[in-house]
Amino acid sequence: MALRSIRGNKIRSFLTMLGIIIGVSSVIVLVSISKASSNQISSQIGALGTNLISVNFFGSNSNSSNYTLEDAQELSKIAGVKEIAPVVSSSVTIKKDRTSSNVSLIGTNAAYETVKNTNVTAGRFISDIDDENRSKVVVLGANTAETLFGIGNPVGQSVQINGTSFTIIGVLKSSGSSLGSSGDDLVILPLSIAQRVIQDTNIGSVYISAKSTSDVNFVKNSIESNLATHFGGKTDGFNVSTQEDLMQTMNSVTNTMTLLLGGIASISLLVGGIGIMNIMLVSVSERTKEIGIRKAIGAKRGDILTQFLIESVVLSSLGGIIGVGLGMLLTKVFAVFMSTTVTFSLSVLLMSFLFSFVIGVVFGVFPAYKASNMRPIQALRFE
Known part of the structure; x- marks a missing residue:
C-alpha cells in the first residue's frame, strides 16, 4: 500500500525524497573526499621514511640565528644517528x-x-x-x-x-x-x-x-637535550619533530574536518526529514475519508499509525538508497577528474542509510499519530 501510494504521486514523492537524497549523497561525497585527502597526506609523509627526524630553528631565540654547520655536525655524534643533512x-x-x-x-x-x-x-x-x-x-x-x-x-x-x-x-x-x-x-x-x-x-x-625505527624516540630526546644545552636551556628557538608526530597532527586535523563536513552535510538530512513530515501531513488531510472508512470497518489506532509510519519510512529509505548510489557515483567522478584514489567506508555508507531510515521514523511519527487519533464519524463527514 505504501509503494502504491508513492507510485500514485510520483513527482510529489520524488520531491519529498530529494532532501534525503541530497543529504545522504553529500555525507558520502564529503566524508570520502576528506578520507582520500587524509590518506594522500599520510602516504606523502610516510614516503619520507619512518626514521626521519626534523629540526627547525626559529628567530624567537637570539641564539638560534647562530647555529652553524659545525654545531649541526655535533648531532651526528649522537648514538643512533645514521646521517644528517644540514x-x-x-x-x-x-x-x-x-x-x-x-x-x-x-x-x-x-x-x-x-x-x-x-x-x-x-x-x-x-x-x-x-x-x-x-x-x-x-x-x-x-x-x-x-x-x-x-x-x-x-x-x-x-x-x-x-x-x-x-x-x-x-x-x-x-x-x-x-x-x-x-x-x-x-x-x-x-x-x-x-x-x-x-x-x-x-x-x-x-x-x-x-x-x-626503534631508535627514533631516543635520538629525538638526545637531540632536544643537545640543543637545549647549546641554547642555554631555552627551547623556544627550535623544534624537533618526527614523522609520527606529524602524522598524528595531520590525522587529528583531518578527523576534525571529516566530522565537521559530515555534520554540515547531515543538516540536509534534517531538512529532508521536515519535508517528509510536511508531505505526510498533507497526505493525512487528503485521505481523511479513507481513514474514517478504515476505522468504521474495524481498523484500530495501531493499524492506522503503522500504515502511515510505514509510508514515511519507505519514502526515507528509498531516498537513502538512491542517495547512497548517487554519492558513490559522484565520488568516483571526482576521483577520475582529480586523478586521485578514493575508498568507500562501509560504516559511512551504512550510517548514512540508517540515518535516513531513522529520519523517516522520527518525522513520520507525528503525521501517523494525527491520523490514528481521528474519530471515524468526523473523518467520514470530512469534505
Whole structure:
C-alpha cells in the first residue's frame, strides 16, 4: 500500500525524497573526499621514511640565528644517528635566457638524498666533493626544469641564480603538492656555495635519519637535550619533530574536518526529514475519508499509525538508497577528474542509510499519530 501510494504521486514523492537524497549523497561525497585527502597526506609523509627526524630553528631565540654547520655536525655524534643533512634555504630568482622564475633554494649535502628519500629522474644528485670544492652545480626541481627547458633534458646546461652561473647536474623526480605548497618549484645547491649565494652561514634546519625505527624516540630526546644545552636551556628557538608526530597532527586535523563536513552535510538530512513530515501531513488531510472508512470497518489506532509510519519510512529509505548510489557515483567522478584514489567506508555508507531510515521514523511519527487519533464519524463527514 505504501509503494502504491508513492507510485500514485510520483513527482510529489520524488520531491519529498530529494532532501534525503541530497543529504545522504553529500555525507558520502564529503566524508570520502576528506578520507582520500587524509590518506594522500599520510602516504606523502610516510614516503619520507619512518626514521626521519626534523629540526627547525626559529628567530624567537637570539641564539638560534647562530647555529652553524659545525654545531649541526655535533648531532651526528649522537648514538643512533645514521646521517644528517644540514639545510640553508631562501627564495631566489633562476634565469635561463629570457625565462626566469622565483623558486625556493635549498643548500645541503649529499646525505639529503637518502635522508629525505629524494630521487632524480635525470643526471645525479649533489655529492660531498661538490660541497668540498664549492662547485657551482645545481639540481632542479621538476617544475623548475619544465618552466625553463620545457620537455628537453637540461642536464649539462647552465642557468643563472641571482646572477651567478651554475651547471645543471640533475633533475628531481616530481613530488607533487603537499599542504598547499609544491615540492617541485625549487633548486638544490651544495651547502657551501648556497651559503655564499644567500650570504648567510646559519643553518635553518637539519634533517636526521635514525639507524632504526626503534631508535627514533631516543635520538629525538638526545637531540632536544643537545640543543637545549647549546641554547642555554631555552627551547623556544627550535623544534624537533618526527614523522609520527606529524602524522598524528595531520590525522587529528583531518578527523576534525571529516566530522565537521559530515555534520554540515547531515543538516540536509534534517531538512529532508521536515519535508517528509510536511508531505505526510498533507497526505493525512487528503485521505481523511479513507481513514474514517478504515476505522468504521474495524481498523484500530495501531493499524492506522503503522500504515502511515510505514509510508514515511519507505519514502526515507528509498531516498537513502538512491542517495547512497548517487554519492558513490559522484565520488568516483571526482576521483577520475582529480586523478586521485578514493575508498568507500562501509560504516559511512551504512550510517548514512540508517540515518535516513531513522529520519523517516522520527518525522513520520507525528503525521501517523494525527491520523490514528481521528474519530471515524468526523473523518467520514470530512469534505
